Amino acid sequence: MKPKEIKEAGIPSGKPLRWVQMSLGEASKSGMKKDQIYDRLCQIAKWPSQFVDDPIFGAVARSILEDASVPAFVERAEPAAYRQWGTDLDEQSLQQMRNACRLPVAVAGALMPDAHVGYGLPIGGVLATHNAVIPYAVGVDIACRMKLTITDIPVKELDTQKLHLIHVLEEQTRFGVGANFKKPHDHDAMDEDWSVSPVTHRFKEKARNQLGTSGSGNHFVEYGVFRLNQADLGLQPGEYVAILSHSGSRGTGAEVAAHYSQLAKDLHPELPPELKNLAWLDLDSAEGQEYWAAMNLMGDYAAANHAVIHRELVKALKAKILLQVENHHNFAWKEEHGGRTLIVHRKGATPAGQGVLGIIPGSMASPAYLVRGRGQPDSLMSASHGAGRAMSRTVATRSFRWKDVRHLLDEAGVTLVSAGIDENPKVYKDIREVMRAQEDLVEIVAQFDPKIVKMAPEGEKAED
Numbered sequence: 001m002k003p004k005e006i007k008e009a010g011i012p013s014g015k016p017l018r019w020v021q022m023s024l025g026e027a028s029k030s031g032m033k034k035d036q037i038y039d040r041l042c043q044i045a046k047w048p049s050q051f052v053d054d055p056i057f058g059a060v061a062r063s064i065l066e067d068a069s070v071p072a073f074v075e076r077a078e079p080a081a082y083r084q085w086g087t088d089l090d091e092q093s094l095q096q097m098r099n100a101c102r103l104p105v106a107v108a109g110a111l112m113p114d115a116h117v118g119y120g121l122p123i124g125g126v127l128a129t130h131n132a133v134i135p136y137a138v139g140v141d142i143a144c145r146m147k148l149t150i151t152d153i154p155v156k157e158l159d160t161q162k163l164h165l166i167h168v169l170e171e172q173t174r175f176g177v178g179a180n181f182k183k184p185h186d187h188d189a190m191d192e193d194w195s196v197s198p199v200t201h202r203f204k205e206k207a208r209n210q211l212g213t214s215g216s217g218n219h220f221v222e223y224g225v226f227r228l229n230q231a232d233l234g235l236q237p238g239e240y241v242a243i244l245s246h247s248g249s250r251g252t253g254a255e256v257a258a259h260y261s262q263l264a265k266d267l268h269p270e271l272p273p274e275l276k277n278l279a280w281l282d283l284d285s286a287e288g289q290e291y292w293a294a295m296n297l298m299g300d301y302a303a304a305n306h307a308v309i310h311r312e313l314v315k316a317l318k319a320k321i322l323l324q325v326e327n328h329h330n331f332a333w334k335e336e337h338g339g340r341t342l343i344v345h346r347k348g349a350t351p352a353g354q355g356v357l358g359i360i361p362g363s364m365a366s367p368a369y370l371v372r373g374r375g376q377p378d379s380l381m382s383a384s385h386g387a388g389r390a391m392s393r394t395v396a397t398r399s400f401r402w403k404d405v406r407h408l409l410d411e412a413g414v415t416l417v418s419a420g421i422d423e424n425p426k427v428y429k430d431i432r433e434v435m436r437a438q439e440d441l442v443e444i445v446a447q448f449d450p451k452i453v454k455m456a457p458e459g460e461k462a463e464d
Contacts, residue, residue, distance in 0.1 A: 001034060009038055010045025015063040027056050073270040080106040083378045086113025086437045093122040100125065105132040105280055107342055110379045112349050113437035114388025114429060120277030123348035126382045128337060132280040133288060135261040137345035139330035142257055142295055143302035144248030146359035147326040148370065148448065149310045150226055151319040153241035158223060158451050165223055165452055166417055172312040175456040176216050180209040187211060189304035196293035199259045200252065207252040207301060212308030214247035216456035218423060221245045221309060223452040232445055233323055240322065244368060244448055245309050246361060248330060249298040256298055260291040299331060325370060327351055327358045329385035337380060344380050352383040352442050362387045362431030364419065364453045365412040369435060371442035383441040387431040393422040400424055419455035
């Protein structure tokens with residue numbers, strides 16, 4: 001029996017039709033003729049509840065009833081408005097943003113100039129919702145963040161003490177999937193209530209062992225030159241040695257993301273395929289409150305990760321801290337916008353409220369910038385979180401070898417301790433162009449030029 005004939009009997013496409021196809025052989029073995037099968041299917045299509053126990057076509061009847069119980073998806077009458085920064089964004093990212101604005105919980109959006117494709121919401125996407133949180137609009141690496149520490153180390157020591165600086169970096173940091181310390185570090189974040197979610201409760205000890213480590217992908221720890229052109233932030237103009245790090249909530253954050261993303265999908269079976277990764281949790285629900293608590297705990301944990309990395313490096317270097325700045329860029333915040341309390345998701349986007357400090361990195365061979373937000377309402381007070389990828393990891397791994405790009409590191413005076421070829425400078429957009437595209441979002445306070453860079457070794461599976 002052909003699919004067209006099955007549909008003519010009234011059987012819907014999807015699971016019911018597939019169940020019919022899988023049951024046809026059994027029906028033939030039982031002695032049913034084609035016309036008898038057709039008549040039975042017509043009856044099942046009309047009165048599925050009467051055939052749920054049918055020995056041959058019961059699964060067909062049950063799947064029809066299951067489909068009937070799923071509410072229809074009702075999107076916004078008009079998509080929520082969003083504004084775009086940057087002109088070289090790919091069509092897939094734009095479509096993902098348009099899709100997000102169709103959600104009934106969507107209120108407003110913004111797309112940053114470093115945007116590229118992600119799960120559900122594009123990376124570099126900002127989405128404000130009403131009373132709802134979208135796990136995949138927060139991101140897989142919950143609370144991925146930046147931290148900058150300005151030290152009193154003389155700049156000349158980046159050359160004269162290079163081997164010592166690298167040794168300390170190798171001794172005090174760990175990178176990669178599953179990276180941990182045999183002797184766990186201490187931090188107050190481990191004394192918080194980890195029973196807010198069954199996931200955080202189950203993975204607390206893993207989190208403890210991974211405290212002070214970095215993941216793979218685009219996570220890094222760097223030494224570099226911090227250049228301040230005019231007195232600001234309690235510092236005099238000049239050049240300083242600084243430590244810059246980028247990482248998030250490690251394996252536990254990924255487990256939280258996976259669990260609640262699937263839970264949100266299960267709670268919203270009505271979503272069409274292109275919107276399934278934008279499934280949300282109502283903040284009035286137990287599930288929504290549980291995720292919100294787990295997300296905030298992962299925010300504290302990610303901050304603790306950076307605190308430990310910087311603490312241990314500074315201590316081993318016997319340096320003094322002059323200034324520290326940090327910010328999340330995979331998170332959701334409750335904020336006031338246009339007189340309403342909204343949930344603002346910044347997936348790969350930096351908070352840029354009026355006067356708010358943030359860090360926007362480039363690549364291993366290009367500058368990072370310490371910025372001060374201008375509080376642009378149309379961007380939901382956000383800015384980019386970096387330069388943004390110009391190509392996928394798969395394409396990058398296929399296209400480059402280190403001999404092709406080593407000259408870029410040499411020209412920038414960068415010593416690379418370890419990294420995957422999919423993180424080489426050519427896989428990123430030009431950070432200077434990205435910064436020019438968002439001059440109305442942030443002002444540049446200072447520049448950081450990387451000089452000694454450590455990332456996960458070649459061959460590590462990316463988890464950013």
